[in-house]
Each structure stands twice: as C-alpha cells, then as structure tokens.
Amino acid sequence: MNESRPYRRPQPGNWWAKPPYRAYTARELSGVAVAIYGGVLFAGLVSLARGPENWAGYVGFLKSPTSLALHVLLLAAVVYHVITWFQTLPKTMPKLIVNGEAVPAKKITGLATLLAGATSLALVLVVLGVTR
Amino acid sequence: MPDPAKRELRILRYQPGVDAAPAFGTFWVENAENLSVLEALQSIKDTLDGSLAFRWSCRMAVCGSCGMMINGAPKLACSTLLRDLPPGPVTVEPLNNFPIERDLVISVGGFVKKIESIYPYIIPKEPRTIAQGPYLQTPAQLAAYESFSDCINCMLCYAACPQFGENPDFIGPGAMALLQRYNGDSRDAGRQKRLDAIHGEDGVWSCTAVGICSEVCPKSVDPANAVNQNKTNSAFDFFLRFLRKE
Ligand code: SF4
Numbered sequence: 001m002n003e004s005r006p007y008r009r010p011q012p013g014n015w016w017a018k019p020p021y022r023a024y025t026a027r028e029l030s031g032v033a034v035a036i037y038g039g040v041l042f043a044g045l046v047s048l049a050r051g052p053e054n055w056a057g058y059v060g061f062l063k064s065p066t067s068l069a070l071h072v073l074l075l076a077a078v079v080y081h082v083i084t085w086f087q088t089l090p091k092t093m094p095k096l097i098v099n100g101e102a103v104p105a106k107k108i109t110g111l112a113t114l115l116a117g118a119t120s121l122a123l124v125l126v127v128l129g130v131t132r
Numbered sequence: 133m134p135d136p137a138k139r140e141l142r143i144l145r146y147q148p149g150v151d152a153a154p155a156f157g158t159f160w161v162e163n164a165e166n167l168s169v170l171e172a173l174q175s176i177k178d179t180l181d182g183s184l185a186f187r188w189s190c191r192m193a194v195c196g197s198c199g200m201m202i203n204g205a206p207k208l209a210c211s212t213l214l215r216d217l218p219p220g221p222v223t224v225e226p227l228n229n230f231p232i233e234r235d236l237v238i239s240v241g242g243f244v245k246k247i248e249s250i251y252p253y254i255i256p257k258e259p260r261t262i263a264q265g266p267y268l269q270t271p272a273q274l275a276a277y278e279s280f281s282d283c284i285n286c287m288l289c290y291a292a293c294p295q296f297g298e299n300p301d302f303i304g305p306g307a308m309a310l311l312q313r314y315n316g317d318s319r320d321a322g323r324q325k326r327l328d329a330i331h332g333e334d335g336v337w338s339c340t341a342v343g344i345c346s347e348v349c350p351k352s353v354d355p356a357n358a359v360n361q362n363k364t365n366s367a368f369d370f371f372l373r374f375l376r377k378e
Pocket residue numbers: 282283284285286287288289290305306309345348349350351352353354355
C-alpha cells in the first residue's frame with residue numbers, strides 16, 4: 001500500500017479578481033466610497049469650525065467641476081454598495097418564521113431595499129423643504 | 133476532426149509517490165444523451181484506465197461523495213450532465229482548497245474533525261424516558277432549522293470559500309450549517325458548548341461574507357446564512373459572558 005502523500009494546490013493569489021468572486025470584490029471596494037464620502041463631510045465640519053472664510057472655501061470646492069464629478073462617482077458607488085448590502089442582509093440574520101414558514105431571502109431584500117429607498121427619499125424631501 | 137459521438141475530458145491526475153505534481157490527462161468517452169460526469173469517469177475507469185481514482189456512492193446527489201471541480205466550478209459529478217456543459221473539452225479536477233490524495237480524491241480528515249468539534253448531535257434540554265413519549269416540535273420550530281439539516285457534507289462550499297483557501301483551519305460553511313442545524317433546534321440545549329467552539333479567528337470570524345458557498349450548495353442549505361448569523365451570536369455571547377452566572 002502507498003502511504004498518503006497529499007499534494008497541496010495553493011489558492012491563486014488573484015482569486016478575488018476572477019468570477020464568481022468579482023462581485024464580492026466590487027461590493028467590498030464600493031464600501032471604500034462610503035468612507036471617502038464620510039471624509040468629505042468631515043472636511044466640511046473641520047472647515048466650519050475654522051471660521052467663515054474656511055467654510056466659503058469648502059463650499060467653493062463643493063461647487064467645482066472636480067467635486068461634482070467626484071460626487072457623481074461616489075453616489076454611484078454608494079448606491080451599488082447599498083443595493084448589494086441589502087442583497088447580503090438575509091444571510092446575516094436569523095431565519096424569519098412567519099406562520100410556520102421561513103420568509104424567502106428575496107422578499108427580505110426587497111422590503112429592506114424599499115424601506116431604505118423610501119426613508120432616503122423622505123430625508124431628501126425634508127432637507128429640501130427646510131433649506132428652501 | 134473530433135468524433136461527434138465522443139466527448140473530451142481533461143482530468144487532473146496525481147499519483148502519490150510517483151508524480152511530483154498533478155498534471156492533466158485527456159480521455160475521450162462515448163457520449164450519451166443522459167451521461168453524467170460521474171458515469172463518464174466510470175466508463176473511463178472501466179474501459180480506458182483502471183487506475184483513475186474518484187469517490188462516489190449513491191449516484192443520486194444524496195451521499196455527498198462525488199464533489200469535484202467541473203469546468204472550474206465545484207459540482208456533484210453525479211448530478212452534472214455532459215449535455216448541460218458548454219461544448220468542447222470538460223475539465224475535471226479535485227475540489228479546490230483541499231489536499232489531493234490521489235487523482236480526484238481529496239483528504240477529508242480536516243472536515244470530519246471540524247464536524248466533530250461542534251457537537252453534531254442533539255443535547256436534550258430535558259432527558260425523557262421512552263414512557264414519556266417523543267419530543268414534540270411545531271412546524272415553525274422545524275422551519276427554524278430544517279434547511280440546515282439538508283446538508284450532505286459534500287464540501288462543495290469549502291471548495292468555493294476563499295477564506296478556507298487562505299486558512300485551512302477556518303471552521304468553514306458546511307460545519308457551521310450543521311452547527312446551526314442543532315443550535316436552531318428547539319429540543320437542543322448545546323448552544324453554549326457550540327458557541328464556545330467557534331469564537332475566534334478559526335471560528336466564524338474568518339468569514340468575510342463572500343457568499344459563493346451558498347450559491348454552489350447543491351441542497352440550498354445556505355451555509356453563508358449559518359456562518360453570518362453566528363457572527364452575531366458569537367459577538368453577543370462575548371459581551372454577555374460577563375453577565376452570565378456560571
Ligand atoms: S452546506 Fe451545501 S455545499 Fe456545504 S457541505 Fe452541506 S450540502 Fe455541501
């Protein structure tokens with residue numbers, strides 16, 4: 001009898017760049033956009049604390065084409081992150097049992113996405129209403 | 133011109149003690165309308181090369197022995213039909229992320245140890261005698277864990293898990309599905325013991341919610357759900373242990 005001499009095949013270092021893992025990588029990377037946007041807001045807070053001139057400079061930056069382009073990119077990435085986050089949501093929670101049956105994952109994702117969309121819209125309307 | 137009645141299989145071969153590293157071997161099999169990859173391998177073994185090694189038993193997707201990489205994806209060979217694969221050669225390799233024993237046969241020892249480590253049996257809340265009758269359960273209590281009890285230990289989810297690929301000690305999706313099957317059972321009282329087994333880096337926390345394990349599972353067990361809901365359980369348990377009276 002041959003003794004066991006198992007052969008180990010290493011996992012390729014670029015697994016994350018290949019399907020089916022690419023979608024996961026994109027989801028995680030889009031999370032960076034959320035952090036960057038947090039940074040943009042934080043910069044605003046800092047310049048507010050530094051006085052009116054500094055604040056005007058910040059507002060000026062916000063109006064610049066660079067900032068507008070950045071915001072379009074960040075918004076797209078954040079929206080992607082939110083959608084994929086809610087697709088992952090059912091995997092992170094205990095099974096929802098309603099009337100003795102487990103609620104399907106698609107339904108949980110759908111309801112949660114709808115709720116997030118509705119509250120975001122409400123927030124935008126409130127802010128527009130307040131600043132008008 | 134290739135014979136249209138035949139199908140080409142490229143199989144990763146490895147013979148311990150003889151081959152320094154695995155290498156592909158090519159075989160042509162007689163095609164048939166309902167030929168599965170497992171049947172193709174069996175016909176190779178019967179007629180072309182008797183030394184080809186692979187595991188199988190039930191040939192009906194319930195025993196979980198015939199998992200292998202087919203065209204790069206983890207699949208059960210017995211439930212994968214050649215006609216459903218794109219035309220051209222079919223590549224067949226042993227499951228990713230596992231040590232190869234020989235040809236398509238991988239080492240399962242690590243997986244078995246993991247299953248043992250999570251107490252894979254019901255630890256009753258209250259011991260009952262036969263005279264007291266069976267343990268009862270409502271349909272809702274059954275639904276809470278039922279899908280996790282469908283696992284056939286095929287390890288396809290491990291072959292799909294890059295975190296297991298990085299860290300072979302990671303408890304992994306299949307064993308966590310089994311853990312949840314018992315922790316979710318209303319008759320069971322072993323939750324604490326099992327949670328103690330999965331804290332830490334080699335426990336649930338190696339998982340980064342890649343989620344492909346659930347996509348490749350042939351039994352729709354959703355092992356990713358089992359792993360991720362136990363991150364919450366593990367975290368709660370970590371904080372609550374200080375309040376718990378031993
Ligand atoms: S969870 Fe699914 S893929 Fe993983 S071992 Fe069980 S049946 Fe196989």
